[in-house]
Amino acid sequence: MMGLRYVYAVCRPFKAPLQAQLRGVAGDPPRLLVHHGLVAVVSHVPERDFAEGPLHAHIADQDWLGETTRAHQGVIDALTVVTTPLPLRLATVFRDDSGVRTMLEARDADFRRTLDRLEGRVEWGVKVYAEAGPPDGDAPAQTAASRLHGTLSAYAEESRLHAPQNAALSGAAGRNVLNAAYLVPRTDSEEFVELVDRTKHESPGTRVELTGPWAAYSFAGDKP
Numbered sequence: 152m153m154g155l156r157y158v159y160a161v162c163r164p165f166k167a168p169l170q171a172q173l174r175g176v177a178g179d180p181p182r183l184l185v186h187h188g189l190v191a192v193v194s195h196v197p198e199r200d201f202a203e204g205p206l207h208a209h210i211a212d213q214d215w216l217g218e219t220t221r222a223h224q225g226v227i228d229a230l231t232v233v234t235t236p237l238p239l240r241l242a243t244v245f246r247d248d249s250g251v252r253t254m255l256e257a258r259d260a261d262f263r264r265t266l267d268r269l270e271g272r273v274e275w276g277v278k279v280y281a282e283a284g285p286p287d288g289d290a291p292a293q294t295a296a297s298r299l300h301g302t303l304s305a306y307a308e309e310s311r312l313h314a315p316q317n318a319a320l321s322g323a324a325g326r327n328v329l330n331a332a333y334l335v336p337r338t339d340s341e342e343f344v345e346l347v348d349r350t351k352h353e354s355p356g357t358r359v360e361l362t363g364p365w366a367a368y369s370f371a372g373d374k375p
Contacts, residue, residue: 274369283358
């Protein structure tokens with residue numbers, strides 16, 4: 152099949168099969184490209200949509216972007232069930248398999264170091280929203296959110312603070328006062344979820360939202 156190579160993630164070789172019905176971006180099933188002990192998870196995408204010019208135009212199309220993002224995330228989610236993937240940016244595309252192999256060789260040391268750090272670990276996301284009210288009334292909520300972040304950070308191996316989400320874009324009720332990610336061993340995930348559930352009740356006037364487990368997007372780079 153002709154087309155460009157879309158790369159979802161890099162990981163170590165693994166034995167468990169991916170879902171037989173799994174389809175990636177543009178409907179093509181993902182496959183494994185093995186190179187010197189690393190695996191790039193790739194699929195074919197049409198050049199008419201993913202060459203530099205058309206891709207730049209498509210990124211501005213919210214419907215197209217949403218569909219592509221969902222397909223990309225579907226492959227990452229499937230990988231997270233069977234291995235520890237290192238996700239690459241949305242729409243990472245190469246001309247052919249040779250281009251993918253060249254990328255793997257150029258970033259070999261970084262990939263191996265990061266995969267070693269993330270092995271057996273997943274990302275959990277926690278957002279705290281202050282109940283609707285004037286901004287000046289958010290100080291107690293911010294204090295509660297900071298306290299929760301401190302508790303969760305002490306439990307997690309690593310944590311990252313992201314910029315608060317814009318309510319107009321996210322559609323979530325309330326003001327986002329904490330948007331954080333936590334790197335947790337997969338085997339400790341149940342305890343982490345229980346910790347969030349216990350401590351969220353100590354933050355009156357706020358709503359705590361837990362998501363995951365995800366591939367470790369927020370921790371894919373080196374430590375800050």
